[in-house]
Structures are given as structure tokens and as C-alpha cells.
Amino acid sequence: MNPRRQKRLMAVSAILLIVGGAIGLMLYALTQNIDLFYTPSEIIQGKDGKIPEVGQRLRIGGMVVPGTVKRDQQTLAVSFDLVDTGPTVTVSYQGILPDLFREGQGIVATGVLTKNNHIEAHEVLAKHDEEYMPPELAEKMKGIKHVKPDQASYGSSKAGE
């Protein structure tokens, strides 16, 4: 490589390193804001030493605890518990749930913290994992039976328990 090309290569690499480093640092500083949601344990035990305050608008992401979904048959009101690895947080919501909503499903809910372990949500989104498989295989491997969302019976059967 001749010296002029070498100089250009150095200059371009230097600019890239500096800009890349700057963006990397910025993102690192923003990490907390980039996270889409709090987990239930982070709401109860705090995240980086800070416990969210009652009245704070926030997002929570966790798994719907099986057997905790309570539905009002007349209105669209529903409540359920979310968990990750520790304590649970209860979410109340009024509205249409996404098709993937079911017990054991990952959920992201946006709302206001009304008690230290209760969220009044105005939006509920479903998360799903990266695994895809035919229903027969899922039944064999995981014991999960595929139910169409409109046939799901968790609401009516569990509400009375």
C-alpha cells in the first residue's frame, strides 16, 4: 500500500472509531431508557436501587401466572398477575386483549402504578418467543394444546374459582 492510501485508511478508521465510540457510549448511558419495560421484580425490589413510585406511568413485562386471569363477563374488564423470577404484580385492564394473550404468555402492559404491586393498564401487548413449530409437535414436546383465542376458556372457568 502506498503512503497516501495508508494515510487515508488511517484517517477513515480514526473517524469511524471516534464516532462509533461516541455512539456506543451514548447508548450505554441511555440503556435504562432503551429498556421497554420493568419486570415485576424490578417494580417491587427496584431497578438499580430505585423503586418506582406509586402514581408513576410505566411499562411492565412478565409472564401471565396461570390461574390468575379473572374476567368480568359483562364488561371487558380483566385482571391477571405477572411474574418473572420473584414476586408478582397484578394488572387490571379494560379492553380487547391481543390474540396471543393466554396463561403462561409473555405480556407487556402500559399503565399507572396505583399500589406498589398493582398496575392499572390502558394497553396490553403480547410477546411471543422465537420458537415456531406445528401444533402436533408442540403437543408432543411441551404438552401444549393449540387453542384458537376465541375458543380459549380461561376467562369463564377460572373466574369462578
Added chain:
Amino acid sequence: MWKWLHPYAKTERTYHLCQSLLPWFSLLGLLVIVVATVWGLAFAPTDYQQSEAYRIIYVHVPSAVLSKSLYSAMAIAGFVGLVWQVKTSFMAMVALAPIGATVTFVSLITGAAWGKPMWGTWWEWDARLTSQLILLFLFLGVISLYKAFEDKQQAGKAAGVMALVGVINLPIIHYSVEWWNTLHQGATIMKFDKPSMPAEMLWPLLLAILGWALVSGAIFLIRMQNEIIRREIKRPWVVELAIKNASASKGK
């Protein structure tokens, strides 16, 4: 090393190389993409969680994979152009940018159409979705920066620097779902682990990615030729070629 070569022979040869590769890429690409799409839409089994809605994967994942590959290719072309001052390298960069912008756009739209029925929202400002949107802006930025300069060598340099700076976004897109908690799920196939998908779903997906790569390649070859003609519009070989093409189309 090219000093002793005729200075215009290179682009002319590149043009003809594109011409001879073009039918292979277009025909094979079209064939593979049609087979993969029909396979994915009508023959692949349904998904236990998402039922038929998961079939969007057969356009969403290929477009998302290609968006990142095309960006890498564009950035490499920009880098070669900047360091070695290769004119054709900048042409390749400019030819790739609109293709990348299109597939990125497709990945965002198909993702939205998938997110609405499954997640419950068309759009969410989570790290994966936002960084993919930034990728679209980077492609558009490279295109408009190149257009903004009258002097095309200067334009190539400016757009090349922008393309290179944007490379930082590629690992962010890929690892966003691991570094931060996001609505978007983790990788199904683009990981070192075994794909989280059985073979009868995976094959059409891999085939679709191959088909998309070939079709993108075919469009690249055409756009590369266009860039060469645009830059060498007055050269004798281009004029000769145009006259030959015109008489050939008249003869039909």
C-alpha cells in the same frame, strides 16, 4: 497496478460482466423466490401459537436479513471507494442503497402487519424496531447525500463516510433483543445455536432468503450498469452500445 490498463476498460468490462450474470441471477432468483413463497404460504405446517399469521415470516425474515447484508455490502463498497479511490466501488455503493432501502421498508411494513394481530400493536418504540427504522434512514441518508453533490467523486466520499458510520447500527439491531428487554422476540435462525424451528418450516425460509439474495443481486446488476452508463455517458463504448441496443430493439 491498473496504471498500464486502458483507463476506461475496467468499467466497460464490469458492464459486460453484469450483463452476462444478469440472466442467471434473475431467472434463478425468480424461480427460487416463487417456490419458497408458495411453499411457505401453502405447504408449510401451521404454528402452534400463532396459527397461520406466522406465515408472514416468509417475507419478514428474508427482508430483514437482506436489509442488514445489503447495508454491509454497501458499507464495504464505500470503504473500498474511500481508501483505494476505486470509482466503480462508489458506483456499487450507490447501486446498492435503493435496494437496501426497499427491503428495509418491506421488513418494517411486514413487521407491523405481523405485530398488529400477534402483539396487539402496529408499532412500538422498542430497541429492535427503532434500530431497524434507523437503518432505513441510513439508507435514505446515503441516497440523498450522494444526490446532493454535483461532483460525483465528492458525493461518493460523503455518502461513503455516512455508510461507514452507520455500520455501528448493525450490531445494535442484531443484539438489541438480547441487550435490552424488547417486545420483539430473540433470533430464530440467525444465531450460533440450532434454529428454533423444525425442518419443514425452516427449509422454505432458508430458500426464501436465498431467493431474495438472488433477486437483490439481479436488481443490483441492472442498477450497477445504470450507474456506469450515467457516469460515462459520453464515452465511445457507451454510445456504440446504445446504438447497438436501439437497432436491436427496432429489428424485433
Added chain:
Amino acid sequence: MMHFEDFSSFLDMGGYGLYVWLSFGVTALSLLILWLDSIFSKRSLMSQVLSEQARQARIKAATEKSVKGDSV
């Protein structure tokens, strides 16, 4: 083996027809537009080359003519 029993269930996509066909439709349309744009700009560039060539020829003819005129 075909997954769907008949054509209407294929179109319906288990109730997600709107989203599935929206995705595939936008994809096909976008790629088609990109391809057409590439083809047509090639064509217009070729005709640009010819018109440029014709213009050069006219200029050349005109200057030759005026040079001849001067010499008389």
C-alpha cells in the same frame, strides 16, 4: 402436502388473511416497483446517450459548416 383444504381457507389464513396478504402484497409491490424503476432508468439512460450523441453530431456539423463558410 398442501396445508389448506380449499382455496377459501387458503385466502382466509385462519382469520389472519388481511395481515398475511397485506404483507405479501406490499412486498410484491415494493420489489416490482424497484425492478421497474431499474429497468426504465436503464432505458431512459440509453435514449439519453443517443440524444447526446445526436446533439454532438449536430454541433460538429454546424461548426464544420461555419468553418467552410468562413473560408469562402
